[in-house]
Amino acid sequence: MSTPRYPSLYQINTRVWLTARSRALGRAATLDDVPDEELDRLSSAGFDWIWLLSVWQTGAAGQRVSRANPEWRAEFAHTLPDLQESDIAGSGFAITGYSVSDTLGGDGALARFLARLRARGLRLMLDFVPNHTGLDHPWVAQHPEYYIPGTEDDLVREPANYTRVPRDGGDLVLAHGRDPYFPGWPDTLQLDYSNVATQEAMMAELLAVAGRCDGVRCDMAMLVLPDVFERTWGRRAPEFWPDATRRVRERQPDFCFMAEVYWDLEWTLQQQGFDYAYDKRLYDRLREGRAEPVREHLHAGLDYQDRVARFLENHDEPRAAATFHPDAHRAAAVVTFLAPGLRFFHQGQFEGCLKRISPHLVRGPEEPIDAVLSTFYERLLAVLRRPELRDGDWRLLPCGPAWGHNASWKHYVAYSWQLGGVHRLIVAVNASPVYSQCFVRLPFGDLAGSQWRLEDLIGEAVYTRDGGDLQTWGLFLDEPPWKAQVFTLAPAGRE
Secondary structure: OOOOOOOEEEEEEHHHHHHHHHHHHOOOOOHHHOOHHHHHHHHHOOOOEEEEEOOEEEOHHHHHHHHHOHHHHHHHHHHOOOOOHHHEOOOOOOEEEEEEOHHHOHHHHHHHHHHHHHHOOOEEEEEEOOOEEEOOOOHHHHOHHHEOEOOHHHHHHOOOOEEEEOOOOOOEEEEOOOOOOOOOOOOEEEEOOOOHHHHHHHHHHHHHHHOOOOEEEEOOHHHHOHHHHHHHHOOOOOOOHHHHHHHHHHHOOOOEEEEOOOOOOHHHHHHOOOOEEEOHHHHHHHHHOOHHHHHHHOOOOHHHHOOEEEOOOOOOOOOHHHHOOHHHHHHHHHHHHOOOOEEEEEOOOOOOOOOOOOOOEOOOOOOOOOHHHHHHHHHHHHHHOOHHHHHOEEEEOOEEOOOOOOHHHHHEEEEEEEEOOOEEEEEEEEOOOOOEEEEEOOOOOOOOOOEEEEEEOOOOOEEEEEHHHHHHOOEEEEEOOOOEEEEEEEEOOOO
16 A cells, blocks of 8 residues: 655544544444445545554553542543543543453454454554553563552652552552653653563564554653653663664565654654654644744655655644634644645544643543634545645755845745645745745756746635746745645636
């Protein structure tokens, strides 16, 4: 199964998805109950990847922590004002086993779902959580040496980072999973990557997961890097990812690894075998609402940019519709998803959902659809199905002053896309809250001597421009705040 140079991914909260399906059916739904029509819709929308969040087994101990934690419960109640205990199943990242939860239909239902996806040219991505397990993972009883141990003094000194674990052979004090900057996650236990046996056990888990899907999204992938692990735990760990990615690809050459990664470690993980790494930096700069840092970020080489996953929301981030003003949301979406890399969309994003759904919940709120935003995303997805956006060549375009000392040109972000000599697009965004003007310099050397037609694929504008002026001066833009345009460029009169 081939994939384009720049694919698109759609993230689905599996448990929430099936809870909604259960209400429609009047009984508990599994992956077998997802209708073929829904998969057809995802395929026709142009997605290449479906990421099913939270399909693996979780435990009763994690669920008890989720239900008892007052801070988490306050968040859950904000999401679901009619919150019920049954809505809180425990975090999908407090995994007790890499087998599909029986409530979702078990491993058999996942295998059938995968076959249905592949029949439509879709690939399946699942979670892999390298850093920690759930509290009641079988390894706690069978292999406690796989975990970071603590002492009674640790428990007294750092109660947020250590816990007492009851066992038939005697209680243990073990560390909660965490990163070096925040307290531990109380529904998890930290794996010890300085122990080679732990790494081999996790390697076996990864190989087993890889046999049931086409790719994995690796949760907080940077936490098991030797430098990060040592900074967190004071123990030096051997490298894990280079060997892990190599061994999986020995069996499945086209297998895909996507890293959730922060702290400017994206390039590091790309070099260790990851196909894609989260581009949180672009997201943060778009939230700042200034174009210049965005343009600076996009000057990176394509050896880096082709291998980042670009998003406006996911299960960890707030909803885009709640984060950005509607006009700024559309501008940010054009900048993000028409840049090179993996285009990463989230369930509910197209409808304008406002409430983030915690991975601890199995039910989401009912929210009205934002018709204007939904129409915008329909047009954007249609643009992303074009061949130049999937397999073409991208270029960041220089912008310059429209006249004199008018510095508003700095508010623009502009790209070109080209595939062969026929398919050409110009993307131009006034990524600011003020009216702005600029000339966008075009990279095409064959414009002079002809009239050229520019048609905005996400708006209504259609222009005819002289090719000599376009080649000499560039494309003049005089646009209101947050205006985003995606122009086709073709000789005037071409059918």
